[in-house]
Amino acid sequence: MTRRHPLGSAWTGVLLALPLLLFLAAAVAWPIAGLAARAFATNRGAAFGVVLAAGRYRTSLVNSLALSSAAAVVSVLLALWPSWVLARERFRGRDLLRTVISLPLTFSGVLVGFLMVVLLGRVGALPKAIGFLTGREAFVGAAYTFAGLFAAYLYFEVPRAVVTLESAFRRFPRELDMAARALGAGPLERLIKVALPAAAPALRSTLAVTFSASMGSFGVALILSRRFTVAPLEIYTEMTGFLNDEVAGALCLLLALATLVVDRLLSAGRR
Amino acid sequence: MRALRRWPRRAGIAAVALLAVALATPIAITAAGAFSHADWYGERSEGAAVADAPALFSYVLETWGRALLRSAAVVAAVVPLALLIGAPAAWAFRRRPFPGSRLLESAALVPLAVPGVALAFALIQSAPGFPRFWLLVAGHLAYTVPLVVKSVGNAVETFDPRLEAVARSLGAGGWETARRVTLPLLLPALILSALLVFAVSWGEFNVSFLLATPLLQTFPAGLYATYTTNSFPVAAAATLVFLAPVVPALIAIQALGGEEFHRGLPA
Numbered sequence: 267m268t269r270r271h272p273l274g275s276a277w278t279g280v281l282l283a284l285p286l287l288l289f290l291a292a293a294v295a296w297p298i299a300g301l302a303a304r305a306f307a308t309n310r311g312a313a314f315g316v317v318l319a320a321g322r323y324r325t326s327l328v329n330s331l332a333l334s335s336a337a338a339v340v341s342v343l344l345a346l347w348p349s350w351v352l353a354r355e356r357f358r359g360r361d362l363l364r365t366v367i368s369l370p371l372t373f374s375g376v377l378v379g380f381l382m383v384v385l386l387g388r389v390g391a392l393p394k395a396i397g398f399l400t401g402r403e404a405f406v407g408a409a410y411t412f413a414g415l416f417a418a419y420l421y422f423e424v425p426r427a428v429v430t431l432e433s434a435f436r437r438f439p440r441e442l443d444m445a446a447r448a449l450g451a452g453p454l455e456r457l458i459k460v461a462l463p464a465a466a467p468a469l470r471s472t473l474a475v476t477f478s479a480s481m482g483s484f485g486v487a488l489i490l491s492r493r494f495t496v497a498p499l500e501i502y503t504e505m506t507g508f509l510n511d512e513v514a515g516a517l518c519l520l521l522a523l524a525t526l527v528v529d530r531l532l533s534a535g536r537r
Numbered sequence: 538m539r540a541l542r543r544w545p546r547r548a549g550i551a552a553v554a555l556l557a558v559a560l561a562t563p564i565a566i567t568a569a570g571a572f573s574h575a576d577w578y579g580e581r582s583e584g585a586a587v588a589d590a591p592a593l594f595s596y597v598l599e600t601w602g603r604a605l606l607r608s609a610a611v612v613a614a615v616v617p618l619a620l621l622i623g624a625p626a627a628w629a630f631r632r633r634p635f636p637g638s639r640l641l642e643s644a645a646l647v648p649l650a651v652p653g654v655a656l657a658f659a660l661i662q663s664a665p666g667f668p669r670f671w672l673l674v675a676g677h678l679a680y681t682v683p684l685v686v687k688s689v690g691n692a693v694e695t696f697d698p699r700l701e702a703v704a705r706s707l708g709a710g711g712w713e714t715a716r717r718v719t720l721p722l723l724l725p726a727l728i729l730s731a732l733l734v735f736a737v738s739w740g741e742f743n744v745s746f747l748l749a750t751p752l753l754q755t756f757p758a759g760l761y762a763t764y765t766t767n768s769f770p771v772a773a774a775a776t777l778v779f780l781a782p783v784v785p786a787l788i789a790i791q792a793l794g795g796e797e798f799h800r801g802l803p804a
Contacts, residue, residue: 275633276634277635278629279629279632279634280629282625282626282633283635283638285621285622285625285626286625286641286686287626289675289678289682290645290648292675293660294648294651294656294679296663297656297659297663297664298651298655300659300663301655301658301662301663344556347549347552348553350549351550351552351553352553363554363557364791365788366557366560366561367553367556367557368790368791369560369564370560371736372736372737372783374741374742374743374757374760375743376760376761376764377740377760377776377779379764380567380776382563384563384566384570391566424560428556452545453545453546453549454545478649481652482651482655482743483743484652484653484654485742485746485757488746489761489764497652498652501654501655502654502746502747505658505747506747514658515658518654518658518659522651522652525651526647526650529650
């Protein structure tokens with residue numbers, strides 16, 4: 267190909283990637299390394315002990331892990347069929363449906379929290395509708411329970427999973443599918459026996475994407491959380507409420523570490 | 538028999554439609570809230586003047602005009618910067634790989650797995666004297682540059698490197714090849730990336746809320762204030778104001794090739 271300047275071409279690459287390198291170093295690596303250095307330097311990292319000792323901080327980390335794992339698994343399961351249909355079937359209105367489904371991807375967490383309050387709050391639409399139909403309201407204030415928080419996480423994770431899986435299903439070789447069809451397999455059978463095994467790496471990376479997004483999500487819990495606390499919320503409270511920078515820093519690092527480790531484990535072997 | 542064969546297809550389409558309806562229902566209820574008689578909701582803190590849809594929207598624009606402008610300014614800085622940082626690197630990774638370029642490419646995706654609150658806190662702590670606006674922009678870039686690297690990288694892969702080689706062999710220099718061959722071929726991907734960056738940056742809350750000062754609130758942070766202090770009709774109107782630019786962007790993304798959009802998302 268362009269072998270005219272073999273030495274020059276590698277340098278062109280370095281030059282073009284330099285802004286990215288500088289940006290990552292200055293805006294991501296440097297701040298986080300600084301955070302880690304300070305957290306270990308102050309009182310010999312005592313803040314980590316405080317965070318990891320039984321109590322509110324540790325509970326918030328465990329809650330974040332549990333909620334994010336559950337949201338990732340359930341949203342991938344819920345997204346399987348719709349994403350397969352969107353990738354494989356042609357039908358009128360497909361683009362419209364896909365646009366509607368991808369809309370929540372751009373919502374900030376507070377908006378999702380608000381929508382959940384509209385739907386399941388103390389004067390939510392669903393309780394009112396049920397009350398109108400049956401004479402007795404149900405699910406009043408469900409938005410503020412754990413179930414409501416979980417539903418809110420699904421609200422922005424299912425679209426993320428659908429969109430990610432759809433693109434994986436699209437890249438999936440059509441010939442395999444056609445061979446299975448020729449052998450008499452129905453759509454559901456083809457999904458389970460052919461597509462899913464082939465899509466296993468995509469499934470894992472979708473789990474990673476949804477898990478990471480849930481771990482970082484903050485606005486939903488800010489609106490909905492009452493007794494159930496998550497780590498980003500605790501970081502915010504420590505930082506702005508108690509000006510407790512050491513604990514906030516340690517929580518930040520542990521939250522980021524947990525997210526990165528799970529993300530790497532799930533996407534291992536794909537890069 | 539034929540009908541029996543076809544039921545999974547119909548059921549599948551029904552499942553997609555059901556999902557779309559479930560996701561759209563709370564948005565529809567909220568939209569209805571902004572256009573119904575605000576009087577129905579009784580006494581409200583905003584007063585009786587804010588009683589119909591036009592009054593609701595002008596109240597929102599008056600109260601949050603500053604935050605809207607701030608969000609617009611952040612987005613206006615983030616979109617070109619994300620493209621300038623991400624696109625040349627994405628091209629270099631495919632066409633001019635260098636030692637360590639694979640590592641750098643996967644490092645570019647790492648921020649997506651760093652919780653926004655943690656990055657925001659780290660940014661404040663590391664650069665306390667730095668102008669907040671640019672910290673905000675840096676935080677937004679951390680979550681949008683990876684999208685550009687991915688979607689432009691995918692687009693570079695889809696066109697033949699020989700096109701560039703031919704241009705070079707016909708005597709075009711590096712600049713001319715970039716301007717007349719590479720950039721035109723990448724234009725759709727660049728536009729899609731810009732729309733994607735716009736949509737993500739416009740809705741970003743995790744970083745923005747922590748970095749926001751009272752004078753430097755972005756609109757999603759303003760939404761939080763609205764949700765916690767205003768009545769439902771005002772909150773509903775503010776939500777619609779937030780959605781107003783996002784919906785056209787998403788429709789444009791679909792029209793230009795939703796598939797590319799999907800490939801750009803972290804997978």
